[in-house]
Amino acid sequence: MRALALLAALLLLAALVSPPAHAAEDFAGVSYVNKFLHMVSTPQLEPGQSGEFVFQFNSTYPADMSMLNVHLNASIYEYETIDVAVPVDRNWTYPYPYIESTRGREWWWNASAPVAPGSATNLSFTVVTSADTNLMPSGSVFSQASYVLRFWLEFDGNVSGNLTHFRMASRGYFSADTWARATNETAITPCDPPWCRGNLNMSILDVDGVLPDSSFGVKQPIPRWPFYALIVLAIFFVVLAFLFWVEENPGTYPRIETWWARQRGRLARMRPRRRRKPVREDASPALPKAGK
Numbered sequence: 158m159r160a161l162a163l164l165a166a167l168l169l170l171a172a173l174v175s176p177p178a179h180a181a182e183d184f185a186g187v188s189y190v191n192k193f194l195h196m197v198s199t200p201q202l203e204p205g206q207s208g209e210f211v212f213q214f215n216s217t218y219p220a221d222m223s224m225l226n227v228h229l230n231a232s233i234y235e236y237e238t239i240d241v242a243v244p245v246d247r248n249w250t251y252p253y254p255y256i257e258s259t260r261g262r263e264w265w266w267n268a269s270a271p272v273a274p275g276s277a278t279n280l281s282f283t284v285v286t287s288a289d290t291n292l293m294p295s296g297s298v299f300s301q302a303s304y305v306l307r308f309w310l311e312f313d314g315n316v317s318g319n320l321t322h323f324r325m326a327s328r329g330y331f332s333a334d335t336w337a338r339a340t341n342e343t344a345i346t347p348c349d350p351p352w353c354r355g356n357l358n359m360s361i362l363d364v365d366g367v368l369p370d371s372s373f374g375v376k377q378p379i380p381r382w383p384f385y386a387l388i389v390l391a392i393f394f395v396v397l398a399f400l401f402w403v404e405e406n407p408g409t410y411p412r413i414e415t416w417w418a419r420q421r422g423r424l425a426r427m428r429p430r431r432r433r434k435p436v437r438e439d440a441s442p443a444l445p446k447a448g449k
Contacts, residue, residue, distance in 0.1 A: 205288030296376030
């Protein structure tokens with residue numbers, strides 16, 4: 158009996174200390190996937206400018222879960238304003254904006270140089286725009302416009318001794334109809350992992366996880382001259398109010414009062430004077446003629 162009790166205690170202790178193998182190898186876990194990409198700096202550009210888009214690629218897995226043959230891709234997929242959303246696809250006729258020299262940017266980590274668990278890699282690319290509205294649409298002074306980026310990630314993970322391929326994609330890779338079907342209540346109830354994650358049916362999306370989208374803004378800057386004009390007007394009215402106060406309180410600032418009186422005199426002399434018509438003394442009002 159003592160031996161059986163000791164064996165049961167050891168088994169219980171082992172179960173508490175050692176997590177299940179399938180939980181440790183859940184490469185598509187939401188707690189891992191939603192932290193893969195961290196946006197550090199998203200540029201807000203004027204048309205014609207170029208800017209750096211900086212983000213961080215994180216391997217959020219523990220030490221026993223390595224990522225092999227990693228492929229990460231970033232691309233522009235939509236132009237958005239308050240009123241419209243235009244896909245940046247084969248029908249997009251504008252050459253701008255673009256990421257460096259191509260429509261996308263890719264990063265590779267081969268099997269000989271795997272992504273280390275718990276590591277963070279800083280990545281960036283240059284966004285190039287054009288000031289010519291015939292080459293690229295952009296936002297106006299009073300209308301914000303942005304270009305939306307999507308991300309695609311593929312890698313191999315060791316699941317119970319077997320090398321398994323995983324695919325992750327952001328919202329921009331799915332059509333509105335596919336996304337609506339994947340989030341429909343009938344598609345996720347009942348549905349358990351790995352087929353469903355939260356409120357998404359991954360079997361409909363045909364991926365193992367959903368990455369976040371990102372964006373960068375392109376619009377005309379607000380002109381500065383109205384701001385400076387308001388400052389000048391504010392200073393002018395403050396000075397004018399002070400001069401009127403000096404005029405209403407004689408003797409407070411004699412020099413300023415004298416200077417202001419001279420200026421007012423000069424302004425009065427600059428006004429054109431109206432000439433009055435002379436009135437004849439012998440003129441008498443005409444009497445009305447009596448009717449016959």
